[in-house]
Structure formats: C-alpha cells, structure tokens
Amino acid sequence: MFDNFFSLDIPGEVISSLIVMIIIMILALIIGIQARRQDPLKKPKGLLLIAETGVKFFDDLTKDLIGNTLPNFGGFIMGTAVYLFIAFIFGIIGLPSPVTNMAIPLSLGLTTFLGIHLISAKFTRWAYFKRYVEPIPIFLPINLISMWAPLLSLTLRLFGNAIAGWTLMTIIEIALRNLSSMIFSFMPVVQDVNWNEIFILPIPKAVLSLYFDLFSALIQTFVFILLTTIFIGQEIPEDFSINTLERRT
C-alpha cells in the first residue's frame, strides 16, 4: 500500500504549503494554551498580545464591511490572511513559495467562490436560482459565464503577483551573478565551484526582497481578504445588512 508513497510526484510548493500549515497549527496551539492560562484581569504580553490585536483588527474589519449577520466570519478571514501572508513570505528562507504554484491560489479562490454561492443560497433559499435569469431569461448564458469572473480574477491576481516578483528577482540574480563573475574573474575556480559569482549579489537581493516579498505580501494579503469580504458581503440581502439595522434603531 505504501510502496509508491515516497516516490509520489508532489510539487515542492505543495510540500512547503503543508509546512506553512504545520507552522500555523503550532502557533495556534501555543496561543490557545496561553489564552486559556491567561488571567483576564492582567495585561496580555508577547505572542498573546499580537494575537489579540489581530483578532480585534479582523473582527472590526468584517463588522465594518458586512455587519453582524455572520458572527464567525472574522475567524475565517483571519485564518486566510495568516496563511496567505506566511505563504507569501515563505520564499525568503529559500524554499519554494507556495503561491508560485497555480494550485494554491486556485484553492484559495475556490474557497471564496464557494463562500459567495453558499452564503447566497443560505440567505435567499430558492430565490438563489433567480440570479442566473436576471434581468431577463435571455441573459442566462452571459450570467453562467460571468459567475466565474471572481474566481478567475482572485486566482490570477495572487498567482500573477507571486510569479512576477519571483521572475524579477531571478532575472536580477542572474544578472548580478554574471556581473560579479566578470569583475572578480581573477579568482581561481576551486573544485568546480565559481566562488567569484557571489560577491555583489547578497545586499541588492536583500533590499529587493524587502519590496517583492514583504511589502507585496502585505498588500496582496490585504487585498485578497478585502475582496473576499466584499464579494461575500454583497450576497447578504438588504433585510439583513447593517444599513437597515442602523436605520431601524
């Protein structure tokens, strides 16, 4: 049964995605144990303080955008955001970043896509099918095509950003290696390793990594969770939305 287990052709990105999940699981366990032992009258510190700030931030964000109709939605958003951010900056340590494989952005996009349709079906019941024949039944094929637009745009946005940063970094790395081996060409080749290639590379790559890994990761994570919240919040009908609640009170 396990004969072919170790010769499975799993892409490296999927394995690093599993590593990211294990890291998040351990972090969540540590925070959970700390939160259970914490005296509620004392100030939290360290990891627990960061976790509480994060929970408050994401809860406020979802309450601002979709109101109180989905009380647990902040947790889903925070989980997605933490996974996505760690996955984006995972390339820093040298292993392949999970987002540079098409499968992982597609999975995240599918989560949002299913969320949109399930939430819509939950709130509108059988009137859910009315969205395919609006405004007139002639529009059915157009609606059937345009329902895939959020999935496509979310997936390609994540994948395109990750792959663009990776491509630029790789091009710059090759150029700087060649430049360095031209300048330091007087150094001898020891045991078939070109030691003269590595002299210019580290500092520019570190500075560029700040933008292409950290800044881009922050922006893309924020955009992804914001778009997910707005897409799903759109499906909640007016009777449940926060605006009508405010008007009544």
Add this chain to the structure above:
Amino acid sequence: MNAMAAAVAILGVIPSALGEGLVCAHVIDGMSRNPEMYSKLRTTMILACALVETTAIYSLLVSLLILFVG
C-alpha cells in the same frame, strides 16, 4: 518571434499604470480637502489600485506564458 509577441503583450500595462496614477491623484485630492477621511480613503485606495492592477497582471501572465510555455 516569441520574444516580440511577449513584448507586444506586455504593452497592456501602460493604461493600467495611467489608471493607477489617476486613482492615487484623486485620493490625494480628497485627502487634502478632508483630512479626517485619511484612513478610510487609504483602504479604498488600496482596493481600487488592486482592481486596476488586475489588467496589468493579466497581460504580464500572458507574456510570461508566451515566453516560457508557448
């Protein structure tokens, strides 16, 4: 020939860059008129920039696909 096709495909980023500039210019206009709205406007600006960026990313993907796959 593939390189030329990729170069033509990447031209799609020009209007996207212009659009992003317009978004930022108008947000800065709004911020200078009404500084209390700063944080709300910033959130909306990031969202709008990301939406405008989508077309640029599509053309980038097309050109990368032409270069490395096609």
